[in-house]
Amino acid sequence: MLAITPASARNQDPNDRILRDDPGRFEYMRPCLSSYELIVSRTQILGTKDTTGSCAGHVWVRAMGDSLGSWHDDKDAVLLNSPNKKFRWAYIKGCSTCYAYIVYPE
Numbered sequence: 572m573l574a575i576t577p578a579s580a581r582n583q584d585p586n587d588r589i590l591r592d593d594p595g596r597f598e599y600m601r602p603c604l605s606s607y608e609l610i611v612s613r614t615q616i617l618g619t620k621d622t623t624g625s626c627a628g629h630v631w632v633r634a635m636g637d638s639l640g641s642w643h644d645d646k647d648a649v650l651l652n653s654p655n656k657k658f659r660w661a662y663i664k665g666c667s668t669c670y671a672y673i674v675y676p677e
Contacts, residue, residue, distance in 0.1 A: 581672070583599070583670065583672070584669070584670035586601070586602045587599050587600065587601055587602070587670065588600045590606060591608075593677075594675060594676070594677040595610065595611050595612060595674070595675070595676050595677030596608070596609070596610050596611070596674070596677075597609045597611075597663065597672055597674040599665075599672065600624070601624070601626050601628075601665045601669070603624050603625045603626040603627075604623070604624035604625060604626070605620060605621055605622070605623070605624030605625065605626035605628075605665065606620075606621040606624065607619070607620050607621070607630055607663055607664075607665045608621075608663075609632065609661060609663035609672070609674045611658065611660065611661050611674045611675065611676045611677075612658065612676050612677065613653070613656040613657070613658050613676050614652065614653050614654065614656050614658065615650070615651070615652055615653070615658075616632060616634050616649075616650070616651040616653075616658060616661045617648065617649070617650050617651075618630045618631070618632035618648065618649040618650075618661075618663050619647065619648045619649075620646070620647055620648070620665070622646075622647065626665060626666070627666075628665045628666030628667070628669065629644040629645055629646050629665075629666070629667075630644065630645060630646075630647070630648065630649055630663065630665065631643070631644045631649075631662075631663065631664045631665070631666070631667065631669075631671075632644070632649040632651065632661060632662065632663055633661060633662040633671070634651050634653075634658055634660075634661045634662075635658070635659045635660045635661065636653055636657035636658055636659065637657055642667075644667070658676060659675075659676075660673055660674060660675045660676070661673070661674055662674075
């Protein structure tokens with residue numbers, strides 16, 4: 572019997588389109604054609620929003636180090652640093668009420 576599985580087992584908002592899903596790097600596009608990218612390492616997290624689309628929402632980033640931090644947002648980019656290499660994973664979302672995607676460091 573042949574089993575068919577999806578290309579990615581990642582949960583997602585059915586309206587979003589995942590463009591890249593690699594360890595340490597994730598990119599997706601919302602229906603308003605803005606794309607959001609998160610690059611995660613143990614020492615640095617960078618979340619960006621491509622401003623060519625029509626999304627009004629900011630890029631939102633939340634990191635897990637020793638504990639889960641608060642949400643940070645900006646219209647273009649959010650950069651977080653951990654000099655002690657404590658980042659274990661991070662979330663990205665494209666608006667305050669949007670679905671949040673988890674990304675682990677490479």
